[in-house]
Amino acid sequence: MTDASTILDGLNPAQQQAVMAAPGPVLVLAGPGSGKTRVLTSRVAYLIGVHGVDPHHILAVTFTNKAAREMRDRLDALLGPGEAAALTVGTFHSICARFLRRDIVHLGRERDFAIYDTDDQLRVMKRVLRDLNLDEKKHAPRAIHAAISRAKNELIDPAAYSRHARTYFEEVVARCFARYQELLRDANALDFDDLLVETVRLFEQHPTVLERYQERYAFLLADEYQDTNRAQYVLLKHLASRHHNIFVVGDEDQSIYAFRGADIRNILSFERDYPQAQVILLEQNYRSTQAILDVAQAVINRSAQRRREKRLWTRNGKGAKVQVIEGYDQDEEAQLVAGEIARLIASGAYQPGDIAVMYRTNAQSRAIEEALIARQTPYIIVGGTRFYERKEIKDALAYLRLALNPFDDVSLSRVLNWPPRGIGQRTQEDLERRAGAASVPLYVALQMLAADAEAADQAAPPAPARAEEMSLRARNALLGFLALIDEAIDQRRTLPLGVLMDWLFERVGFREALRREYGDEEGDDRWNNVMELRNVAENYATLPRENQLPTFLEEVALISDIDTLQEGRNAVTCITLHQAKGLEFPVVFLVGLEEGLLPHSRSTDDRDALDEERRLFYVGATRAKERLYLLHAFRRAAYGRAEVATPSRFLHDIPPDLLQHAPKRGYAAAQQASMFTNRAAALRNPGRDHAPPAAIRRSEPDGPREVSFFAGQKVRHAHFGEGIVVSSKLVEGDEEVTVAFVGKGVKRLLASFANLQRAEE
């Protein structure tokens, strides 16, 4: 038993009140930087250490796996290592996956289900469209899938959806929905949404199972309650309906996941759901300076929706003014960020790890990344192409998934002909047709083929009399693949995970295939990724052998990029606003504050969506502890084309005296560029006073040692006429100059051949 004072130490009265609240429903409305995560953890520690609750009876839902891990670490510090080991903590999805792995048999399904990620889901969706003879061009798979996902998050099943379908689109979705679920079921797979939906179904159809969970998890806690969707809400409600010991923490102003079904009403109606609920407000902010809070609140206070007003305050003092900086285009914007970062680091006041750059869309990370590379500033990009979405990783996982669940059609068709083994599109379609005709998974179709083949061999003269003839070659290729899968299934039963992987990759010829496909260099890079996956497997070596593979696959499917973000790398963090939730940094740069980007163009004509963009800004701004920079660009490239950008309306919502505007360095370049008719040149030319490309530092043994052309120079070419240098770099002992010619477009030329004349300065 732990002393209460250790747990309550350093908490303010409101926080203590929350931590010590009597068991029963508790709603903690907590502003950003109010220590809500700390309160949540302390509450768990308090239940265990002071109330003497067995950790085995506590279920804590966090928003990310990373938060779950951090909670565990902090509990170890508060209670002593291992004291809280029996605690259940994780995201909704991972917790549901656990529940289902134990109890999905009650729903008449097999235990070793696959979990389909976005990519897998889309593949199923395309198969659905093919099955239903719908044209992919006319019915965007993504749109239909999004509609299905939305329905699932609201616990609407195909039948109910079909009943309420009104428009043609909804009719189509209804038919796709039904088929989609059929295919998932046949493949013994669940998609992300199913994890929640099926758990709810489990509870609703099997009261005795629900009771068991209610007894087991007598104490419930949930973080980021404002971001729960209908399914998650119902799930918690079921679990809590016996003991009512539910402690939720959230902030309606930080609700930014409506697009995946989060329903702000869940938090607004908590008091109606649990009339005895205690409500605690945490309004003191410990994170940010007043200057930062003022800016954040100025934007959120303009929301169209009515909100429960919180009065955020801080003792942190006024702090530095929030700076607004305009760049000419996204590249200059990025350069200004990188330059300011370099200045902050050089001043000695900050380290790279203290700094974050945040943006609305992942695509924006690229310019930032390039600018940071040019400055040789260490950085990490959170998100983008995730490790587990790389092709070679997904292929490796597909084999492993098949070893556990051969009915997994998505995985099977993924590696059916990878590495190439002579099974082309035609043969694959043939196999799919057979599977479809018998309504069985592809694996079973393969088995049927094998049985046929055996029968045919026994009928002495090999007369291909059957109607469904398939070339012997194709058949043998398919049977070879079947043998491979069956071997894998066999090996899986006896080998520990790591050894299984070694065996599998060897048997498949994984490394050779990668080298053949991508060349030695990239092939080895990709193979190293696979080896990294192999290393991850070591973390599961201590589990009972039969649990290693399923647990590994489950966690790998549900991991998010933020989960692997490690502190201590001391690098600038580049991250989307969504992923930044829950994090904090001394210095934050918010880039792309333009109409169409923040707020995003997809949200500008809907009031609720626009409010959510506001909250997104709010979340981003309140990540900053000491310094906040708001950047926007004069021109922004979208779809390769650049358009003039309007500064975000959010900037206008901030009283001018709260902001400090930096001089507009980009305009000179803009004016210069606008003199030329060639649009591309105008858009890409950052102006002559900028540093030449970094490549100039790279010296080559022969040829020029540095570039002799610079962006912005006027040049003349015998054939193309007048132009403007866009960029120049050294390539293999020569200088490659990119020039935008008036009326002739952008050309890449080698200086040694092109005979470019420098025009008059």
Added chain:
DNA sequence: GTACGTTCATTTTTT
């Protein structure tokens, strides 16, 4: 059956 080149559409955010 595969490899390559062309066209085209495409981008919000995530478990």
Added chain:
DNA sequence: ATGAACGTAC
């Protein structure tokens, strides 16, 4: 700008 989907050539 990048990638997927299609068509043509081996």
